[in-house]
Amino acid sequence: MNPSSIDALFAPASAAPSYPFAALHGQPQLRTALLLAAVDPLIGGVLIEGPRGTAKSTSARALAELLPREHGGGRFVDLPLGSSEEQLVGSLDLEAALQHGRVAFRPGLLARAHDGVLYIDEVNLLADGLVDLLLDVCASGINRVERDGVSHQHPARLTLVGTMNPEEGELRPQLLDRFGLFVRLGDTLATAERQAIVRARLAFDTDPAAFARRFDAEQRDLARRIARARSALAGIGFGDAAHERVAALCHAAQVEGVRADLVMLRAARAHAALDGRGEIADADIDAVAELVLAHRRKAADDVPPQTPQHRDDTAPAQGDGSRSTNGQASTSTSDDSGQPDPSDQPDDWGALPPQPVPIHTVKNVRPLHAKKP
Numbered sequence: 001m002n003p004s005s006i007d008a009l010f011a012p013a014s015a016a017p018s019y020p021f022a023a024l025h026g027q028p029q030l031r032t033a034l035l036l037a038a039v040d041p042l043i044g045g046v047l048i049e050g051p052r053g054t055a056k057s058t059s060a061r062a063l064a065e066l067l068p069r070e071h072g073g074g075r076f077v078d079l080p081l082g083s084s085e086e087q088l089v090g091s092l093d094l095e096a097a098l099q100h101g102r103v104a105f106r107p108g109l110l111a112r113a114h115d116g117v118l119y120i121d122e123v124n125l126l127a128d129g130l131v132d133l134l135l136d137v138c139a140s141g142i143n144r145v146e147r148d149g150v151s152h153q154h155p156a157r158l159t160l161v162g163t164m165n166p167e168e169g170e171l172r173p174q175l176l177d178r179f180g181l182f183v184r185l186g187d188t189l190a191t192a193e194r195q196a197i198v199r200a201r202l203a204f205d206t207d208p209a210a211f212a213r214r215f216d217a218e219q220r221d222l223a224r225r226i227a228r229a230r231s232a233l234a235g236i237g238f239g240d241a242a243h244e245r246v247a248a249l250c251h252a253a254q255v256e257g258v259r260a261d262l263v264m265l266r267a268a269r270a271h272a273a274l275d276g277r278g279e280i281a282d283a284d285i286d287a288v289a290e291l292v293l294a295h296r297r298k299a300a301d302d303v304p305p306q307t308p309q310h311r312d313d314t315a316p317a318q319g320d321g322s323r324s325t326n327g328q329a330s331t332s333t334s335d336d337s338g339q340p341d342p343s344d345q346p347d348d349w350g351a352l353p354p355q356p357v358p359i360h361t362v363k364n365v366r367p368l369h370a371k372k373p
């Protein structure tokens, strides 16, 4: 695929403003989830389940407008369902590497979406392998592509937003669990709400610039809050009480593993940061709990009878509440292409271990990528 056809996949930067985030009507859970995922992309994105025409794409596009624009950030990238792995992760020109001793990397959609929003409509219809790969990159914040021992990696700190309509197929539970946050949108709108939404949308369509100006102050405020929250994240710790509350909520929901605990702590931290506070409060945890648990909670009839070992698990994890200075994944690369240093990858936090960086190995035969076993 040549670069111009890759460019064709990206939403064109339109001169007309997008519908402002601040003008979205209702949908508080959706707005909160999107803001949290934007503050800390390592939360693992947002999966939105809901009927058509409920502002899923409008809100994701609006979120991108709030992200910092320096260094090419703030893009809204739409991932088409038919995309190949190569289009997604980018490709390496091995011949150039061998002949000229430098890695020629052709960026893919992940590179374009760095510091922006990657939107996947009907993610449940995307090939499982691609969803897996996307979630890997999202959780590590790094895209590493390797071919015959030559590797290239670049930061891929993106806010992943996937939508699905369960009538058109389910997402495998393994993949479901790996989406950080989940929002289920209802389809019943009261008459007054419908009217308010339609009135606002008609006003926007009539004169987008004038409509956007009305929300300018709120938009600026939101953008500032996101930027400040991002830089404050690393300094926000969690104490034993917060940790215990998170563990108890996750235990009560009978979730599998501890991914929910990790995401809930991250999301609560992002919530505190958005509110300009330096510590996680109970209210932060309560505000994010359902977003974290909704898609992970075991149905009552799935829960096996409790054994004594299970009951012992209720004891909260005993952390000392201290934070390490750096939980960054250790990475190495033979890349000499002058791309941003991997140390540019997102922070990691306190007792939370870093995520391993996934490697996408490019085989010679076909321009496809497969993860190393």
Ligand SMILES: Nc1ncnc2c1ncn2[C@@H]1O[C@H](COP(=O)(O)OP(=O)(O)OP(=O)(O)O)[C@@H](O)[C@H]1O
Binding pocket: 019, 023, 024, 025, 026, 027, 051, 052, 053, 054, 055, 056, 057, 058, 059, 121, 197, 201
């Ligand atoms: N809560 C809302 N606030 C503002 N606009 C809304 C809201 N709900 C719906 N709309 C408007 O409805 C229209 C459809 O929204 P959008 O295209 O974002 O829906 P969608 O959920 O992505 O649909 P689809 O699943 O069909 O892609 C847009 O014009 C959008 O502005």
